[in-house]
Amino acid sequence: MKKRFFYLIFASTLMYANPVQIDKKPLIQDSFSNQEEFKVTLEWLKNKPKTITKDFYILQYLKQDINESEALEALSMVKYVSNQIFYAFAKKFKHDETTAVAQCMQASAKELINTYDDCIKAGLTLYKATKLSQVELNEAILKVKKKYPTFAKHLNILASSIPFTKVISSSKDDFYEVYLNTGSQFKIDYLNYKLPKSTLNKIVADKRIETLIKYAITNPKLDLLSSSFLEINDEKFSSETSFYLALNEIKNENLKQALIYLTNSYHKSHNKYHKDKVTFWKYLITYDKKYLDKLSNSKNLNIYSIYAKELLNKKIENIIYDISLQHNKSVNSFDVNNPFSWVNLILDSKNLDEEKVNKYKAIFTTEETKPYLVYILNKYNKYSKNYFITPYKNLLKEYSINRQALVYSIARQESGFIPASISTAFAQGVMQIMPFLSKHIAKKLDENYNIYKLFEVQTNLKYANFHLNNLEKSLNNPLFIAYSYNGGYGYFRYLKRLGLFTQKGDFEPFMSMELISYDETREYGKKVLTNYYIYKNYLDKKSSFKLSSIFENLIESDQK
Secondary structure, eight states, X not given: OHHHHHHHHHHXXXXXXXXXXXXXXXXXXXXXXXXXXXXXXXXXXXXXXXXXXXXXXXXXXXXXXXXXXXXXXXXXXXXXXXXHHHHHHHHHHOOHHHHHHHHHHHSOHXXXXXXXXXXXXXXXXXXXXXXXXXXXXXXXXXHHTTTOHHHHHHHHHHHSSSHHHHHHTSXXXXXXHHHHHSOHHHIIIXXXXXXXXXXXXXXXXSTTHHHHHHHHHTXXXXXXXXXXXXXXXXXXXXXXXXXXXXXXXXXXXXXXXXXXXXXXXXXXXXXXHHHHHHHHHHHHHHOOHHHHHHHHTOXXXXXXXXXXXXXXXXXXXXXXXXXXXXXXXXXOOOOTTOHHHHHHHHHHTSSOOHHHHHHHHHHOOSGGGHHHHHHHHHHHTTTOSEEOOOOOHHHHTTSOHHHHHHHHHHHHHXXXXXXXXXXXXXXXXXXXXXXXXXXXXXXXXXXXXXXXXXXXXXXXXXXXXXXXXXXXXXXXXXXXXHHHHHHOXXXXXXXXXXXXXXXXXXXXXXXXXXXXSSHHHXXXXXXXXXXXXXXXXXXXXXXXXXXXXXXXXXXXXXOO
């Protein structure tokens, strides 16, 4: 069953194996002025470039009233067959085996053990399997062991009375499969032990150890597991892993070894931001002013460099708050609400020269197209300049300065103020709102839901501010709001349960800020806070906002 399903997906993608030819002439393909009446059709989809944006519209098409052959043709145009698209396709395709795979993938662990081997293998992840009792796991093992012996072996480890003993005596691959694919609670309950030297020697040469090191160190409740990596040789590890090893030593009060890891991390890295982060931590553990001086002179604008400037009373330079626009009497035909206009702009701007930039300057001549011009200028200048524009002022003027600064900070990070942007997760618009959230907000506002209206700035900002109002009922600082906006409020509460931002210490709140387990959320929070610092001080002429005031109150500051 499963084999035939994947053949179906593979065959459909072969139909579009050749690169899609992009029409380089127009930047505008369709008018999205009437979002109320817009309906996706196959003909409309066919000439669109194979992108995440096209996938978004294919998903909307699959939710319309279509037949099986239309669903299959739409699937053949998809760039990435995500679970979301596959489930929508399966509902319309009405093919028994395809439907069965979708149902298996969506079933709970307890539902799966009452099915058959293929279904269990398709739907029972190791994370799901940890929700089963020992008796239920053994029942699943009996069903899959003949056809899927390796999978049965992994389930056997989970079902054993002492999973840790079982997993450290397993093969390297089985070890990593269990440690990297079970949930955090299972690891805390059953796998949080210091690894024996024999096990460490077995797994250390495998590249997957870096993922394990990072996972262990960023979870404060895996203290015994992370102790396995104290004073480990980091010669072959990445710059990032050396940095986490430094944090591990700091948590264990071995600052001398931490400094060695930080030095190694610095020399391995070619990323200016990462070097600034390492320099900041060298300052934190030594209080040597040379590191602070070095950091304050960094040309990279980030949370570490601007904090160093603040501590040394240095002004931030190279910030551009506005750009001049050419005067153009002709009617601007660029549709800012059309995601494919944005896609074509991205494709057309890969190789920019002065002539091309001037062409765009003649196109983007209005306030509403200013974010698109900033995008072009950023690309042309290789992001050497820091643009902090403040578009959509008329839509934000009724809000407080704090809220305006927060909205600008998030929008700059989320979309660069581009109203037609779509993320890989199908978040939409200026504030990158997820469809499930916008649908919920529309219901709360008692509005008819139209997913395409989220590409209109006014609607997008209204929904985002509704969401921010809810977050601010529980959170009262921009960093925690940023974490929750990106990772969800539930994820932020989970971080607090792990112990982050709950205890004062010599290296707090910076240690907690580095131990956010999701890379995207961790860095997103820092970038939004950097943006907030810039925008708050720019918009509020009456008072000076300082990062130190945020850092000093982060511990338990979400308790109103």
